[in-house]
Amino acid sequence: xxxxxxxxxxxxxxxxxxxxxxxxxxxxxxxxxxxxxxxxxxxxxxxxxxxxxxxxxxxxxxxxxxxxxxxxxxxxxxxxxxxxxxxxxxxxxxxxxxxxxxxxxxxxxxxxx
Amino acid sequence: xxxxxxxxxxxxxxxxxxxxxxxxxxxxxxxxxxxxxxxxxxxxxxxxxxxxxxxxxxxxxxxxxxxxxxxxxxxxxxxxxxxxxxxxxxxxxxxxxxxxxxxxxxxxxxxxxx
Numbered sequence: 001x002x003x004x005x006x007x008x009x010x011x012x013x014x015x016x017x018x019x020x021x022x023x024x025x026x027x028x029x030x031x032x033x034x035x036x037x038x039x040x041x042x043x044x045x046x047x048x049x050x051x052x053x054x055x056x057x058x059x060x061x062x063x064x065x066x067x068x069x070x071x072x073x074x075x076x077x078x079x080x081x082x083x084x085x086x087x088x089x090x091x092x093x094x095x096x097x098x099x100x101x102x103x104x105x106x107x108x109x110x111x112x113x
Numbered sequence: 114x115x116x117x118x119x120x121x122x123x124x125x126x127x128x129x130x131x132x133x134x135x136x137x138x139x140x141x142x143x144x145x146x147x148x149x150x151x152x153x154x155x156x157x158x159x160x161x162x163x164x165x166x167x168x169x170x171x172x173x174x175x176x177x178x179x180x181x182x183x184x185x186x187x188x189x190x191x192x193x194x195x196x197x198x199x200x201x202x203x204x205x206x207x208x209x210x211x212x213x214x215x216x217x218x219x220x221x222x223x224x225x226x227x
Contacts, residue, residue, distance in 0.1 A: 004156070035215075042117070043157075043202070043217040056214070091156055100145065100206075102215070104156030 002026070004105035006092050012111045018080040021108045025074070025094030031055075032075050033095075033102060034067060038088040046090075049075060082112045115140040117218035119203050125224045130193055134221045136186040136203030144208035148177050148188045151200045151220065160188070160201075193225045 005024045013019050025032045034046040047057040051072035069075040089109050093102040117138045126132050145164045149157035161170040161177040170177050174191045200220040207214050
């Protein structure tokens with residue numbers, strides 16, 4: 001069974017540009033989560049999808065971040081326009097309905113220069 | 114504010130030795146506590162998960178303890194191996210109605226050497 005996959009693994013963009021990160025959860029997992037780790041800090045929650053609906057987006061830092069999960073399968077996280085402080089590793093995780101375990105993807109390392 | 118603090122920040126031990134990592138938390142309302150192992154360049158992988166009523170949980174050479182009264186947890190690694198070199202992250206889940214939120218510690222970076 002394939003795990004959670006994320007694309008790209010690395011992205012280097014200039015301040016002001018747009019970047020879109022993609023997450024493919026484990027097949028059949030209704031819950032999908034986005035997290036971010038800024039260098040030197042702990043991983044922090046961004047938002048939670050249940051199927052295609054946003055269950056909780058209280059961790060989204062500002063309106064430059066837009067997450068979607070059309071069709072309830074894969075999800076995208078767009079940053080537009082990117083700022084220097086957006087640099088970090090963005091993790092996606094998924095879990096089945098009622099499941100306590102979250103399975104994490106390898107993360108996307110975003111560097112904004 | 115929900116917080117998870119881990120110590121030590123980093124640790125170097127010889128292969129075959131044991132070690133214990135610490136986690137203190139202030140998370141409310143408490144749902145469960147998890148320990149994750151994160152290898153370099155990879156996502157965190159769950160090792161153990163404990164609810165309020167559990168005070169110990171083992172997964173092979175990894176044994177986690179939980180003291181819900183003092184809000185402390187530890188992860189003990191027995192007979193360490195080179196492959197144990199990784200970051201170990203303590204994560205506490207707060208059950209907040211319809212969604213559970215995870216509060217992460219900054220991790221303990223463990224290096225096992227020959």
